[in-house]
Amino acid sequence: MTQLALVIDLNVCVGCHACVTSCKQWNTSGDAGPLPDDNPYGANPTGVFFNRVQTYEVGKFPNTETIHFPKSCLHCEDAPCVPVCPTGASYKRKEDGIVLVDYDKCIGCKYCSWACPYGAREFDEHDKVMKKCTLCVDRIYDQNLPETERKPACVMACPPGARLFGDIHDPDSEVSSAIREQGGFALMPELGTQPSNHYLPRHKRKIPIHEDELVRVDSPLAKEEKKDYDEGSASLEDSASW
Amino acid sequence: MHPAFSVIFLTTLIGVGQGLFIAVFTAEYFNWIGLLNVEVDPMFYIIGGLVSLVFMAGGLLASFFHLGHPERAWRAASQWRTSWLSREVIALPAFMAIEFLYVLAHYLQFNEPTTIIIGIVGVIATFALFICTGMIYACLSFLREWASPLTIINFILFGLASGFIFATAYSAYANPAFVQTFGWFAVAFTVVVFITRSLSLSRNQKLKQKPKTTTQTAIGSHHTQVTQRSQGQMGGSYNTREFFHGKTEMFLKNMRGIFMVLVFPVPMILMGLGLSAGNPNLLLAAFVIQYVGLIAERWYFFAQVNHPQNLYYQTVS
Numbered sequence: 001m002t003q004l005a006l007v008i009d010l011n012v013c014v015g016c017h018a019c020v021t022s023c024k025q026w027n028t029s030g031d032a033g034p035l036p037d038d039n040p041y042g043a044n045p046t047g048v049f050f051n052r053v054q055t056y057e058v059g060k061f062p063n064t065e066t067i068h069f070p071k072s073c074l075h076c077e078d079a080p081c082v083p084v085c086p087t088g089a090s091y092k093r094k095e096d097g098i099v100l101v102d103y104d105k106c107i108g109c110k111y112c113s114w115a116c117p118y119g120a121r122e123f124d125e126h127d128k129v130m131k132k133c134t135l136c137v138d139r140i141y142d143q144n145l146p147e148t149e150r151k152p153a154c155v156m157a158c159p160p161g162a163r164l165f166g167d168i169h170d171p172d173s174e175v176s177s178a179i180r181e182q183g184g185f186a187l188m189p190e191l192g193t194q195p196s197n198h199y200l201p202r203h204k205r206k207i208p209i210h211e212d213e214l215v216r217v218d219s220p221l222a223k224e225e226k227k228d229y230d231e232g233s234a235s236l237e238d239s240a241s242w
Numbered sequence: 243m244h245p246a247f248s249v250i251f252l253t254t255l256i257g258v259g260q261g262l263f264i265a266v267f268t269a270e271y272f273n274w275i276g277l278l279n280v281e282v283d284p285m286f287y288i289i290g291g292l293v294s295l296v297f298m299a300g301g302l303l304a305s306f307f308h309l310g311h312p313e314r315a316w317r318a319a320s321q322w323r324t325s326w327l328s329r330e331v332i333a334l335p336a337f338m339a340i341e342f343l344y345v346l347a348h349y350l351q352f353n354e355p356t357t358i359i360i361g362i363v364g365v366i367a368t369f370a371l372f373i374c375t376g377m378i379y380a381c382l383s384f385l386r387e388w389a390s391p392l393t394i395i396n397f398i399l400f401g402l403a404s405g406f407i408f409a410t411a412y413s414a415y416a417n418p419a420f421v422q423t424f425g426w427f428a429v430a431f432t433v434v435v436f437i438t439r440s441l442s443l444s445r446n447q448k449l450k451q452k453p454k455t456t457t458q459t460a461i462g463s464h465h466t467q468v469t470q471r472s473q474g475q476m477g478g479s480y481n482t483r484e485f486f487h488g489k490t491e492m493f494l495k496n497m498r499g500i501f502m503v504l505v506f507p508v509p510m511i512l513m514g515l516g517l518s519a520g521n522p523n524l525l526l527a528a529f530v531i532q533y534v535g536l537i538a539e540r541w542y543f544f545a546q547v548n549h550p551q552n553l554y555y556q557t558v559s
C-alpha cells in the first residue's frame with residue numbers, strides 16, 4: 001500500500017511562506033476553480049489556504065528559539081474526518097492514501113472540519129463546500145510535466161528544501177529514511193489519527209572549529225600584509241614576502 | 243466552537259417534537275393498559291401528533307440553513323454505515339413518516355392495537371433519533387466536552403422535559419384529564435436532567451484542568467514554554483471563525499447562569515402554580531420560558547467546547 005505524505009524539516013524551514021503562496025497559486029488556478037481571497041488589500045484579508053506557516057517561540061527569554069511551523073492536511077492514516085462525512089464527499093484514496101473532498105458531492109455541513117483536530121480543513125464561503133490540501137493530486141500524476149516536477153507545489157517552491165515528498169510506506173523512500181534516521185514525529189499522536197505527514201525535529205547544529213582553521217596558513221593576503229618586525233633585528237628573511 | 247443558530251434550533255425543536263410525541267402516545271398507551279381511564283376524542287392524538295410534526299418540520303427546516311448546498315442534502319443519507327450525521331438524516335424523516343402514519347391511523351379511526359403498534363414503532367424511532375443526534379457530538383472523541391454518554395442522556399431528557407411540558411399545556415386546553423400525568427412526568431424529567439446536566443457541567447470544568455492535547459503535542463516541541471508568535475494570517479480565517487465563540491469568559495458564565503435559571507427553576511415554579519391552579523396560560527408560559535432557556539443551553543453546549551485546532555490559533559502576530 002502506498003501512503004503519500006510530506007515530511008517537513010523544522011531544522012531547515014526559515015518561515016519564508018514560499019510554500020504558502022505557491023500552494024495558493026497552484027490550487028487557485030486548477031480545475032476546481034479559484035480559492036477565495038476576500039479583501040486582499042483591505043484591513044481584514046481572509047481566504048482559503050491549504051497550507052499556512054506559523055511561528056512559535058520556545059524557551060524563556062533570552063534563551064528562546066524560533067520554530068517556523070508549516071501546517072497543512074496531514075493525510076491521516078486513520079483520518080477522523082472521513083467516516084463522519086454524511087455524503088461520502090470526504091474520502092481517502094485506496095491507491096495512495098490521499099484524503100480528498102469531492103466538491104460536487106459536498107453539502108457544506110462542516111462536520112468533517114469539526115472532526116479534524118488540526119484545523120486542516122477550511123470552508124469555502126463562495127463555493128459553499130469544504131476545501132483542503134490535495135497533495136497536489138492534479139500535479140503529481142501529470143504526465144505532461146517533467147518527472148522532476150511531479151511533486152506538490154509547496155515542495156517545488158521551498159527555497160531551502162525543507163519539504164520532502166514521497167511514500168512513507170516504502171521503507172526505502174527518501175521520506176521513510178528521513179523519518180527513521182532523523183526522528184520524524186507526528187502531531188498530536190495521543191489522538192490516534194496517525195498522521196502521514198511527519199516533521200523532523202529541531203536539533204542544535206555544532207561544527208567544531210579550531211582557531212587555526214579560521215586563518216589559512218597560505219592565505220594569499222599574507223603576501224601583501226605589512227610585516228610587523230623589529231627594525232633593528234630584521235634580516236632580509238624576516239621582511240621577505242613568502 | 244462557534245454556536246450556529248441553525249443547529250441550535252434544529253436540536254431544540256426536534257427535541258420538543260420528539261418529547262411531545264412520546265407524551266401523546268404515553269397518554270394513549272396508559273389508557274390502553276388501564277393505568278388511566280380518560281374519555282379521549284381521537285382529535286386529541288391527531289392535533290398532538292400534528293403539532294409535534296410541526297416542531298419536527300421546523301427543526302428540519304432550520305437544519306437546511308446550516309448547509310452550504312441544501313439542494314444536495316439527499317446525498318447525506320448515503321453514509322449511514324459510518325456517519326452518525328447520516329444516520330440522523332435518515333432517522334429524522336423516518337420518525338416523521340411513522341408519526342404521520344400514527345396521526346393518519348387515528349384520523350381513519352383505526353382501532354386500538356393498530357395505533358398502539360404504530361405508536362410503539364414511533365417511540366423506538368424517536369429514541370433512535372435521539373441517539374443519532376447525541377452521537378453526532380458524542381462520537382468526536384477529542385472534543386472531550388461532548389465525548390460522554392451524558393451528551394446523549396441530556397439530549398433525550400431535555401427533549402422529554404420540554405415535550406412533556408408542552409403536552410401539559412396542550413392538554414390543559416384540549417383534555418384536562420391528562421394534565422396531572424403529563425405535568426408530573428415533565429417535572430420528573432426536568433429534575434433528572436437538572437442533575438445530569440449539572441454532572442456534565444462539572445465534568446467539563448474538570449476537563450479544563452488537565453488537557454490531553456497541548457501546544458507542545460500540537461507542534462511536537464516538549465519544552466515547558468512554547469508560545470505562538472504568529473498564526474500565518476492577520477485577518478482571520480475559517481479556523482478563527484468556526485472554532486471560537488468570540489465572546490468573553492464573562493459572557494459564557496452569564497449564558498450558563500441564564501439557562502440554569504430559565505430551564506430549571508422558573509418553569510418548575512410556573513408548572514407548580516399552573517398545575518395546582520389548573521391555569522393553562524401558566525403552563526404555556528412554563529414551556530415558552532424553558533424553550534428560551536434551552537436555546538441558551540444549546541448555545542452554551544457549543545461554545546464551551548475547546549477544539550484542539552484552537553491551539554494553532556492562539557496569537558495573530
Ligand code: SF4
Binds near residue numbers: 099115118121
Ligand atoms: S489532517 Fe485533518 S483533514 Fe487531514 S486527514 Fe487528518 S483529520 Fe482529515
Ligand code: SF4
Binds near residue numbers: 107109111112129
Ligand atoms: S462539509 Fe462536505 S466533506 Fe465535510 S462532512 Fe459535510 S459533506 Fe462531507
